[in-house]
Amino acid sequence: MSHTLDSIAKELGLSKTTVSRAISGKGRISEETRKKVNDYIKEINYRPSAVARSLAANRTYNVGLVVPADSALGEMPYFQTLMTGVCDRAMDFEYDVLIILADNDGIAALRHAVSNKKIDAVIVSRCERDSKVINFLKESDIPYIVVGNPMEEGVPYVDHDNEGAASRMIETLIDAGITRMALIGGGENINVTHSRLAGFRKGFLNKGLKADESLIFLNMHKSARMDSVLKESIAEGAECIVCMDDMLCNSVLNCLHNDGISVPEDIKLCSFYDSNLLSTSKPSITSLYFDAKKLGGQCLEILMRNLDGESITSQTLTDFNIQMRDSTL
Amino acid sequence: MSHTLDSIAKELGLSKTTVSRAISGKGRISEETRKKVNDYIKEINYRPSAVARSLAANRTYNVGLVVPADSALGEMPYFQTLMTGVCDRAMDFEYDVLIILADNDGIAALRHAVSNKKIDAVIVSRCERDSKVINFLKESDIPYIVVGNPMEEGVPYVDHDNEGAASRMIETLIDAGITRMALIGGGENINVTHSRLAGFRKGFLNKGLKADESLIFLNMHKSARMDSVLKESIAEGAECIVCMDDMLCNSVLNCLHNDGISVPEDIKLCSFYDSNLLSTSKPSITSLYFDAKKLGGQCLEILMRNLDGESITSQTLTDFNIQMRDSTL
DNA sequence: CAAATATGTGCAACCGGTTGTTCTATATCA
DNA sequence: TGATATAGAACAACCGGTTGCACATATTTG
Numbered sequence: 001m002s003h004t005l006d007s008i009a010k011e012l013g014l015s016k017t018t019v020s021r022a023i024s025g026k027g028r029i030s031e032e033t034r035k036k037v038n039d040y041i042k043e044i045n046y047r048p049s050a051v052a053r054s055l056a057a058n059r060t061y062n063v064g065l066v067v068p069a070d071s072a073l074g075e076m077p078y079f080q081t082l083m084t085g086v087c088d089r090a091m092d093f094e095y096d097v098l099i100i101l102a103d104n105d106g107i108a109a110l111r112h113a114v115s116n117k118k119i120d121a122v123i124v125s126r127c128e129r130d131s132k133v134i135n136f137l138k139e140s141d142i143p144y145i146v147v148g149n150p151m152e153e154g155v156p157y158v159d160h161d162n163e164g165a166a167s168r169m170i171e172t173l174i175d176a177g178i179t180r181m182a183l184i185g186g187g188e189n190i191n192v193t194h195s196r197l198a199g200f201r202k203g204f205l206n207k208g209l210k211a212d213e214s215l216i217f218l219n220m221h222k223s224a225r226m227d228s229v230l231k232e233s234i235a236e237g238a239e240c241i242v243c244m245d246d247m248l249c250n251s252v253l254n255c256l257h258n259d260g261i262s263v264p265e266d267i268k269l270c271s272f273y274d275s276n277l278l279s280t281s282k283p284s285i286t287s288l289y290f291d292a293k294k295l296g297g298q299c300l301e302i303l304m305r306n307l308d309g310e311s312i313t314s315q316t317l318t319d320f321n322i323q324m325r326d327s328t329l
Numbered sequence: 330m331s332h333t334l335d336s337i338a339k340e341l342g343l344s345k346t347t348v349s350r351a352i353s354g355k356g357r358i359s360e361e362t363r364k365k366v367n368d369y370i371k372e373i374n375y376r377p378s379a380v381a382r383s384l385a386a387n388r389t390y391n392v393g394l395v396v397p398a399d400s401a402l403g404e405m406p407y408f409q410t411l412m413t414g415v416c417d418r419a420m421d422f423e424y425d426v427l428i429i430l431a432d433n434d435g436i437a438a439l440r441h442a443v444s445n446k447k448i449d450a451v452i453v454s455r456c457e458r459d460s461k462v463i464n465f466l467k468e469s470d471i472p473y474i475v476v477g478n479p480m481e482e483g484v485p486y487v488d489h490d491n492e493g494a495a496s497r498m499i500e501t502l503i504d505a506g507i508t509r510m511a512l513i514g515g516g517e518n519i520n521v522t523h524s525r526l527a528g529f530r531k532g533f534l535n536k537g538l539k540a541d542e543s544l545i546f547l548n549m550h551k552s553a554r555m556d557s558v559l560k561e562s563i564a565e566g567a568e569c570i571v572c573m574d575d576m577l578c579n580s581v582l583n584c585l586h587n588d589g590i591s592v593p594e595d596i597k598l599c600s601f602y603d604s605n606l607l608s609t610s611k612p613s614i615t616s617l618y619f620d621a622k623k624l625g626g627q628c629l630e631i632l633m634r635n636l637d638g639e640s641i642t643s644q645t646l647t648d649f650n651i652q653m654r655d656s657t658l
Numbered sequence: 659c660a661a662a663t664a665t666g667t668g669c670a671a672c673c674g675g676t677t678g679t680t681c682t683a684t685a686t687c688a
Numbered sequence: 689t690g691a692t693a694t695a696g697a698a699c700a701a702c703c704g705g706t707t708g709c710a711c712a713t714a715t716t717t718g
Contacts, residue, residue, distance in 0.1 A: 004675080018697055026677085048675065051380060053674080054675090055381055055702095096447055099425075100425075109416065118380075251609040282583055333704055334706095346668060347667055
């Protein structure tokens with residue numbers, strides 16, 4: 001049988017209240033009693049029931065992490081890292097993380113968790129345009145935060161400086177003498193795509209150049225056009241393929257290899273995220289590193305502080321790191 | 330303000346008990362009253378508090394999903410699919426899924442969730458040898474199930490027939506005239522590695538042949554030896570590289586490409602899982618498909634039934650599917 | 659038509675914590 | 689020394705559900 005405050009109180013000849021206070025440290029309690037109780041609970045390895053505590057405190061000590069239900073998730077080590085960041089930081093606050101699969105095809109799981117009050121707050125791990133998830137959260141009164149700038153008034157978010165990073169990447173390449181680049185991007189329904197695209201263009205402008213709009217290819221994640229797009233880019237004189245993420249870069253590298261095109265000899269290649277998906281690639285790939293783990297932790301931090309009464313809204317993490325490697329030599 | 334059974338009862342001139350029964354459908358209740366209550370709660374969009382219900386029922390309606398804290402996870406779309414399977418099936422039982430990061434470097438999160446009673450059962454998504462996670466679970470009295478045969482008496486698991494599948498893969502290749510193969514495997518501390526290795530050997534035996542032990546390379550996930558291992562294999566006359574998973578296969582393909590070795594002309598290649606990590610590969614890769622989603626769902630199913638008093642132990646899903654593609658032509 | 663049974667509802671205890679208030683014994687002060 | 693403050697502990701209500709039991713009314717049965 002499991003221990004409870006009552007059983008412990010009885011055992012020690014104290015009241016439930018006193019035991020509770022000895023454990024929490026709140027309220028007036030003699031040092032002697034406190035020690036006695038704490039020694040005892042350590043001995044019997046007692047831990048208070050989270051459920052009972054939740055009922056009393058009106059807090060579940062759970063946050064929901066909304067994760068895209070579609071396959072994109074599995075392709076993206078980034079989400080994993082983000083999740084790790086969230087979970088690690090959650091531990092610090094004695095919180096646990098509930099996984100909620102949801103996207104624009106269905107938010108039943110989110111509805112369930114929110115309306116049954118199984119979570120105190122929500123983190124949305126990817127931001128889509130006109131997202132059902134966000135629309136739902138806007139109307140509910142649960143605190144939430146979105147990963148990635150939703151470009152929407154009143155929606156709190158945390159993001160890397162995607163635009164700034166992309167811009168810097170381009171400038172760095174230009175400084176290295178590369179001026180003609182093709183951009184291989186992901187879904188137009190994802191906001192990070194737009195931020196990086198803006199950065200791509202800005203990078204050229206900052207150097208007094210202009211991006212070649214005919215070499216910008218979006219929605220390439222599941223595209224069968226990859227092969228032709230790459231050939232076209234090369235034919236048009238692209239010196240470098242800039243990929244918006246490592247999954248895309250992996251596909252590109254594979255495609256190039258298969259066509260007998262060498263990196264970096266025939267064409268240079270770079271990516272974003274610098275995940276371990278490409279860590280064993282030959283050649284090594286130039287990539288821009290974002291600290292996704294930190295970002296995940298930041299989400300949690302903000303939510304916790306807001307639950308404690310603060311009202312932090314959005315935050316942008318400006319640090320990133322360009323890892324120059326063989327693929328752009 | 331949020332609604333409660335009490336507030337609803339007052340509003341409708343009924344008792345808390347009656348409202349509760351009208352909602353749950355348990356106990357004696359007139360059709361009329363039931364309808365009245367249910368219409369009303371639909372109108373005000375009431376959902377019972379999961380926490381309060383948990384306290385009364387002594388059930389959290391949460392399962393924990395233990396996921397490796399190390400980066401291996403992010404590399405493996407398989408885990409994602411598994412997780413999706415778990416979450417989807419959980420919905421059917423009105424359960425939610427708590428993510429627990431843990432591995433042999435630390436099980437603090439698991440301890441926390443279990444001893445604070447935040448979960449009713451645990452799914453361990455990867456099975457390592459001499460796992461701290463499993464040792465902990467064996468000593469606690471929470472129901473649990475492990476994905477992947479732990480090869481350990483008394484530990485309940487769910488698994489694909491990894492040995493049978495690997496064996497069949499080899500036999501299929503042999504039938505296609507390929508008899509000399511190298512095996513690129515993952516960590517020796519992971520049990521699936523051993524199951525597939527056994528299947529690898531068995532496949533040859535079933536065809537009256539013998540696996541070339543000198544062409545078996547394990548622990549290749551983060552190995553810097555990939556390049557030399559592949560060259561050695563080819564030099565030794567290997568006609569096909571059998572990879573134990575898609576991550577490895579991706580690395581191998583990349584490595585081969587980079588060395589100017591063509592697939593399947595110079596060497597053939599195949600893999601396991603058939604995840605979308607390789608779905609855009611050139612050439613298309615022969616792979617053995619396991620239904621990870623189904624397996625995840627199965628875990629949940631078994632745990633739920635055991636919570637309801639059954640005592641199902643282990644289960645092996647025997648279905649798999651070999652997708653022959655260009656890489657073994 | 660009384661007795662037995664069935665039906666619908668409510669009371670109150672319970673799940674295991676937290677917390678405002680009260681009570682008692684001791685310490686501090688004028 | 690009596691009034692007042694304070695420390696330590698306990699009482700009891702509360703969080704929002706579930707459920708065994710009692711009770712009143714309606715229905716069936718001999």
